Amino acid sequence: MKEITGGICAAKGFKANGIHCGIRKNKTKRDLSLITSEVKAAAAAVYTTNLVKGAPLTVTKAHIADGYAQAVICNSGNANTCNANGIEIAEQMSELVEKATGISKNDVVIASTGVIGQVLDITPIANGMDELAAGLGDHSDLAAEGIMTTDTVKKEIAVSFDIGGVECKIGGIAKGSGMIHPNMATMLVFITTDVAIAPELLQKALSTDIASTFNMVSVDGDTSTNDMVTVLANGMAGNAIIDKEDESFAEFCKALNSVTVYLCRKIAGDGEGATKLLECKVTGATDEKTAKTVAKSVICSSLLKAAMFGADANWGRVLCAIGYSGADVDVNKIDVSFESAKGRLDVCVNGAGIEFSEEKAKEILLEKEIDILVELNSGDAKATAWGCDLTYDYVKINGDYRT
Amino acid sequence: MKEITGGICAAKGFKANGIHCGIRKNKTKRDLSLITSEVKAAAAAVYTTNLVKGAPLTVTKAHIADGYAQAVICNSGNANTCNANGIEIAEQMSELVEKATGISKNDVVIASTGVIGQVLDITPIANGMDELAAGLGDHSDLAAEGIMTTDTVKKEIAVSFDIGGVECKIGGIAKGSGMIHPNMATMLVFITTDVAIAPELLQKALSTDIASTFNMVSVDGDTSTNDMVTVLANGMAGNAIIDKEDESFAEFCKALNSVTVYLCRKIAGDGEGATKLLECKVTGATDEKTAKTVAKSVICSSLLKAAMFGADANWGRVLCAIGYSGADVDVNKIDVSFESAKGRLDVCVNGAGIEFSEEKAKEILLEKEIDILVELNSGDAKATAWGCDLTYDYVKINGDYRT
Numbered sequence: 055m056k057e058i059t060g061g062i063c064a065a066k067g068f069k070a071n072g073i074h075c076g077i078r079k080n081k082t083k084r085d086l087s088l089i090t091s092e093v094k095a096a097a098a099a100v101y102t103t104n105l106v107k108g109a110p111l112t113v114t115k116a117h118i119a120d121g122y123a124q125a126v127i128c129n130s131g132n133a134n135t136c137n138a139n140g141i142e143i144a145e146q147m148s149e150l151v152e153k154a155t156g157i158s159k160n161d162v163v164i165a166s167t168g169v170i171g172q173v174l175d176i177t178p179i180a181n182g183m184d185e186l187a188a189g190l191g192d193h194s195d196l197a198a199e200g201i202m203t204t205d206t207v208k209k210e211i212a213v214s215f216d217i218g219g220v221e222c223k224i225g226g227i228a229k230g231s232g233m234i235h236p237n238m239a240t241m242l243v244f245i246t247t248d249v250a251i252a253p254e255l256l257q258k259a260l261s262t263d264i265a266s267t268f269n270m271v272s273v274d275g276d277t278s279t280n281d282m283v284t285v286l287a288n289g290m291a292g293n294a295i296i297d298k299e300d301e302s303f304a305e306f307c308k309a310l311n312s313v314t315v316y317l318c319r320k321i322a323g324d325g326e327g328a329t330k331l332l333e334c335k336v337t338g339a340t341d342e343k344t345a346k347t348v349a350k351s352v353i354c355s356s357l358l359k360a361a362m363f364g365a366d367a368n369w370g371r372v373l374c375a376i377g378y379s380g381a382d383v384d385v386n387k388i389d390v391s392f393e394s395a396k397g398r399l400d401v402c403v404n405g406a407g408i409e410f411s412e413e414k415a416k417e418i419l420l421e422k423e424i425d426i427l428v429e430l431n432s433g434d435a436k437a438t439a440w441g442c443d444l445t446y447d448y449v450k451i452n453g454d455y456r457t
Numbered sequence: 458m459k460e461i462t463g464g465i466c467a468a469k470g471f472k473a474n475g476i477h478c479g480i481r482k483n484k485t486k487r488d489l490s491l492i493t494s495e496v497k498a499a500a501a502a503v504y505t506t507n508l509v510k511g512a513p514l515t516v517t518k519a520h521i522a523d524g525y526a527q528a529v530i531c532n533s534g535n536a537n538t539c540n541a542n543g544i545e546i547a548e549q550m551s552e553l554v555e556k557a558t559g560i561s562k563n564d565v566v567i568a569s570t571g572v573i574g575q576v577l578d579i580t581p582i583a584n585g586m587d588e589l590a591a592g593l594g595d596h597s598d599l600a601a602e603g604i605m606t607t608d609t610v611k612k613e614i615a616v617s618f619d620i621g622g623v624e625c626k627i628g629g630i631a632k633g634s635g636m637i638h639p640n641m642a643t644m645l646v647f648i649t650t651d652v653a654i655a656p657e658l659l660q661k662a663l664s665t666d667i668a669s670t671f672n673m674v675s676v677d678g679d680t681s682t683n684d685m686v687t688v689l690a691n692g693m694a695g696n697a698i699i700d701k702e703d704e705s706f707a708e709f710c711k712a713l714n715s716v717t718v719y720l721c722r723k724i725a726g727d728g729e730g731a732t733k734l735l736e737c738k739v740t741g742a743t744d745e746k747t748a749k750t751v752a753k754s755v756i757c758s759s760l761l762k763a764a765m766f767g768a769d770a771n772w773g774r775v776l777c778a779i780g781y782s783g784a785d786v787d788v789n790k791i792d793v794s795f796e797s798a799k800g801r802l803d804v805c806v807n808g809a810g811i812e813f814s815e816e817k818a819k820e821i822l823l824e825k826e827i828d829i830l831v832e833l834n835s836g837d838a839k840a841t842a843w844g845c846d847l848t849y850d851y852v853k854i855n856g857d858y859r860t
Contacts, residue, residue, distance in 0.1 A: 106780030170773025171810035364856025370573025377509030407574035453767025
């Protein structure tokens with residue numbers, strides 16, 4: 055397996071584009087993206103568990119109920135959620151795609167992201183669709199831009215891998231910066247692959263993967279109404295179709311995981327206002343659930359996040375967050391260390407503080423990527439969660455998001 | 458029932474004091490407080506549910522196991538938590554109280570608040586104890602100051618009420634500004650009353666009360682390791698002892714509730730960095746648990762808190778927080794309004810946005826106390842939760858708390 059360029063257009067048969075159609079006021083920001091496959095693709099998706107669900111998710115669910123899809127349309131600037139006519143607008147979006155590309159509206163995945171509760175005007179989308187479709191090509195980067203909201207960096211990745219001697223490719227783009235605390239699904243992530251795989255196995259691979267990837271990311275504890283991850287697999291690589299959980303399936307899962315972990319780190323590190331990527335690695339847990347609960351509680355602590363912003367080795371907040379996580383742990387066995395490119399520092403052993411150099415701690419914590427290592431000393435299970443620091447800019451961005 | 462002055466010294470037989478003994482570097486900040494009762498008092502307490510528990514809580518639990526106590530000692534500047542010798546230090550604190558006041562060390566409630574994981578030096582406490590005890594008097598305000606950490610205002614209250622024709626009094630002080638997300642107990646709250654009541658009924662009154670008061674407050678979602686609420690009832694008012702759940706018990710519960718609600722509002726409004734008190738009032742729920750879950754989820758949303766800081770009527774974030782709360786609600790029936798001294802504004806009806814004046818919204822949300830009204834239209838149950846906005850100063854305070 056190796057990293058390659060091309061993002062969602064790396065896999066055979068996929069084209070993409072992204073334009074500014076006018077949903078957003080700022081004319082330099084793209085706000086509409088389209089991804090198409092030359093042929094019908096097996097499709098899998100996972101969605102937010104929020105009871106308040108964006109209308110596009112409801113429509114998408116219906117469209118991929120048969121296990122297949124061929125295009126993705128996504129706008130930014132408006133979430134098309136909590137509107138009386140949301141379903142209608144989402145259906146219109148897929149009809150516009152059919153008209154412009156010839157792909158059946160029932161094979162279109164629809165997504166929207168932005169403000170909740172404002173009616174989404176279909177006019178700019180209708181006006182921009184022809185330009186969007188005409189420009190389809192090797193433009194993963196433009197599609198990645200078109201789905202961004204408060205994101206500051208594009209998030210795209212592709213890898214090539216081998217299945218039964220056939221080279222396959224998988225790539226993804228993602229958006230997500232605030233309202234990030236996925237549960238069963240997450241932000242918006244679009245993954246394309248040319249692997250040949252049965253829809254039910256594609257869904258299984260995705261559902262299994264997100265439990266230890268996107269569901270372990272948190273920027274602010276808020277689970278969005280519009281989270282969604284989709285994978286389209288069009289089979290154009292030419293491998294023998296994966297239709298059981300064999301070695302080829304395992305290979306595909308590994309490639310998928312390399313794409314999702316990369317995007318998780320990108321999303322966490324680009325959390326609203328973030329200056330640092332935080333990675334909490336929990337080891338020595340009695341079981342995986344405990345490890346996950348502990349890792350996610352640490353990564354979600356506002357107090358720890360603020361301390362990391364200040365490069366303050368306030369490990370008491372790590373213990374505090376473990377203590378209220380709900381996980382059944384022996385607090386007197388916990389060891390905590392901080393690690394970055396500048397080295398590693400142990401700060402707590404057996405649940406109590408040990409002497410350490412504040413100077414060394416500062417040096418380690420001033421880095422852009424910080425690992426918080428928690429050893430529970432009670433078993434073999436482990437888990438990783440990703441988050442970011444809490445900064446002035448998070449408050450600034452969210453204090454007046456709508457204007 | 459009427460509000461009176463005197464705080465924790467309003468009730469007969471209670472004295473208090475607070476001094477700077479040297480735990481904190483800043484000499485203008487008091488860091489040690491003592492409260493005593495002339496006679497032994499029935500004692501009740503509730504504690505944090507965090508698995509990582511401050512040593513003082515463990516010792517306090519043992520000391521009031523018999524249902525009685527006569528003094529409270531509390532320091533700020535160091536939480537005496539996650540230290541190998543924490544229990545020993547907490548025991549020494551109660552021994553120092555015995556030496557200085559003659560009150561048995563086994564009748565002393567001990568509390569500490571401040572940094573976690575640094576050894577608490579007993580020396581300044583030992584050196585300051587005589588001065589602290591000698592100054593005991595009508596000094597509720599000094600005791601309230603001595604327990605403050607990042608608090609910006611003193612939190613004290615007292616009310617008088619009538620039980621069977623006898624005037625009784627109850628008063629309380631509290632500290633709490635960050636790491637506030639109590640569960641079963643909360644921050645540090647010390648309540649004194651001269652009512653005569655059996656210890657088991659006092660505990661029952663307190664345990665019942667906190668479920669709808671302190672447990673419904675959140676500043677940052679972090680449940681502290683040292684949360685504790687205690688009530689001392691010394692019986693000096695002279696009422697017939699309350700030993701069953703009769704009318705007198707109900708009267709006492711009412712008075713207790715007026716003290717706890719006042720302190721809840723004070724704590725939430727003085728949340729770290731807060732500029733606004735937020736009160737989420739949920740009505741029309743199928744049951745109380747649902748109402749509480751919804752209210753607390755709204756008050757805990759970082760995104761909503763940041764929007765309130767920016768006086769932005771971003772009600773979509775209210776719906777989003779209800780949707781991921783885990784409560785079983787019909788999202789298509791939810792109405793949302795914002796209310797303050799400047800009036801009330803409906804912004805969402807039946808789960809969808811309605812047109813409203815942004816100007817009026819701004820006027821309402823620029824006030825210091827904002828009510829977020831959520832009508833679920835599904836039943837008669839209701840609940841209130843208290844919180845505050847998320848501001849630059851929360852990040853500033855917690856980015857470098859230890860220095």
